[in-house]
Amino acid sequence: DAMVIQNPRYQVxxxxxxxxxxxxxxxxxxxxxxxxxxxxxxxxxxxxxYDKDFNNEADTPDNFQSRRPNTSFCFLDIRSPGLxxxxxxxxxxxxxxxxxxxxxxxxxxxxxx
Amino acid sequence: AQTVTQSQPExxxxxxxTVTLSCTYDTSESDYYLFWYKQPPSRQxxxxxxxxxxxxxxxxxxxxxxxxxxxxxSFSLKISDSQLxxxxxxxxxxxxSNTxxxxxxxxxxxxxxx
Numbered sequence: 533d534a535m536v537i538q539n540p541r542y543q544v545x546x547x548x549x550x551x552x553x554x555x556x557x558x559x560x561x562x563x564x565x566x567x568x569x570x571x572x573x574x575x576x577x578x579x580x581x582y583d584k585d586f587n588n589e590a591d592t593p594d595n596f597q598s599r600r601p602n603t604s605f606c607f608l609d610i611r612s613p614g615l616x617x618x619x620x621x622x623x624x625x626x627x628x629x630x631x632x633x634x635x636x637x638x639x640x641x642x643x644x645x
Numbered sequence: 646a647q648t649v650t651q652s653q654p655e656x657x658x659x660x661x662x663t664v665t666l667s668c669t670y671d672t673s674e675s676d677y678y679l680f681w682y683k684q685p686p687s688r689q690x691x692x693x694x695x696x697x698x699x700x701x702x703x704x705x706x707x708x709x710x711x712x713x714x715x716x717x718x719s720f721s722l723k724i725s726d727s728q729l730x731x732x733x734x735x736x737x738x739x740x741x742s743n744t745x746x747x748x749x750x751x752x753x754x755x756x757x758x759x
Binding site: 575 | 678682688689690691692734740741742744746747749750752754
């Protein structure tokens with residue numbers, strides 16, 4: 533089945549140790565999104581790619597970066613994780629901007645020790 | 646800026662009964678779309694139903710239907726014949742055709758009682 537895949541599902545990292553989360557999609561969608569979701573809260577958009585064009589949210593900390601080497605893959609890099617970065621990270625895709633829903637992956641639960 | 650408000654943090658319904666989750670939004674855009682997403686305890690966000698703003702007819706997907714009141718900027722979700730598997734957090738979301746971004750409400754946790 534076409535889908536959005538996130539690896540790993542659970543990630544434990546140490547305070548200040550860089551970590552990379554991975555997202556891949558078989559939907560051939562143009563847009564890929566990264567969200568941060570803390571417990572019982574709505575997802576918060578960090579940034580998104582439209583094809584190769586990167587769009588950062590104004591309040592996304594510099595500590596968070598992203599790469600999209602090709603249509604299928606997108607990575608979230610956290611350069612120096614702090615305790616406040618512990619959260620669920622959701623990847624989503626959309627065919628286009630106009631009138632298309634977003635499809636979400638299962639998420640990666642990040643723990644910072 | 647667009648905002649989405651879900652005023653019911655928690656709701657409960659008896660199995661087989663009907664429940665309505667409320668959502669209001671604010672926007673100055675003319676072209677947009679609205680969604681209800683479901684996030685069960687396993688945490689994967691699943692699309693329940695979508696509504697294009699230009700369509701007057703309310704969307705329906707099996708037991709799920711919406712009441713879209715464009716002038717009032719209201720978009721409620723009705724779940725009929727509630728099932729135990731409907732227990733989840735439900736997010737109302739506004740989709741901008743210009744930016745492709747989703748703006749989520751705060752979520753409503755739905756409990757289904759057997």
